[in-house]
Amino acid sequence: MTLLSPGIHHLGPTLPVHVLQAAEPGPTALVEGGIHGDEVAGVHAISELLEEGYAPRRGRLILIPVMNPAAYRARTRAAPGGLDMNRVFPGDPSAPEVERRQAHALFSLMKAEDPALIVTLHESLKRFHPEVPLSFGQTVVYGVRPMPALVQRVVDAMNAELQHPYELWAPHYYPVSTSSTEVIVDALGCVGLTVETWSGFDEARRVQMQRQVVDLLLREIGVR
Numbered sequence: 001m002t003l004l005s006p007g008i009h010h011l012g013p014t015l016p017v018h019v020l021q022a023a024e025p026g027p028t029a030l031v032e033g034g035i036h037g038d039e040v041a042g043v044h045a046i047s048e049l050l051e052e053g054y055a056p057r058r059g060r061l062i063l064i065p066v067m068n069p070a071a072y073r074a075r076t077r078a079a080p081g082g083l084d085m086n087r088v089f090p091g092d093p094s095a096p097e098v099e100r101r102q103a104h105a106l107f108s109l110m111k112a113e114d115p116a117l118i119v120t121l122h123e124s125l126k127r128f129h130p131e132v133p134l135s136f137g138q139t140v141v142y143g144v145r146p147m148p149a150l151v152q153r154v155v156d157a158m159n160a161e162l163q164h165p166y167e168l169w170a171p172h173y174y175p176v177s178t179s180s181t182e183v184i185v186d187a188l189g190c191v192g193l194t195v196e197t198w199s200g201f202d203e204a205r206r207v208q209m210q211r212q213v214v215d216l217l218l219r220e221i222g223v224r
């Protein structure tokens, strides 16, 4: 499989993939939102970046605003009657379920692109507490140890500019064996992270925080 040309491609009729390429060569990064349809801040963060002409300084930046369009339209975690798309990786091109086919399409794309970093944008109903494993807002989640060093640097940068004490960010180790990040990380050896904001904040602030974390991560990897 060859690299995608710069421009807009599709993994499905309503699943656009935006490929942005800098003149200067460099690493490739992928940022994906909306794999869970009720976690909207990441979808809107990526959409805003695209509308504003956000571009890589070096290398390639692949942006997927809505990985699960039917779930996003319904504003539910999975599409009505469908599967949790973040639990079906690496997917299957001949499966009857669209989630498995689209997961496989993303997985194949990533194998061809060989990114240095993949980031998936999520949201959490619970604010992070170190003793509560299923609490994620706000965290940068990694599923493969050791923790990539950039995680702490990005968390520290976010915590230097809190607008409210509840916004506190933390690194969070939480492996999910069939998630998009982890399956791709295992297959490619890249850095794979999940960004989680707490859904208790206003959407505008969640979108702002997601944008900030994405930009910090892309600077760390050398794409911005």
Ligand SMILES: [Zn+2]
Pocket: 036, 039, 121, 122, 123
């Ligand atoms: Zn999620």
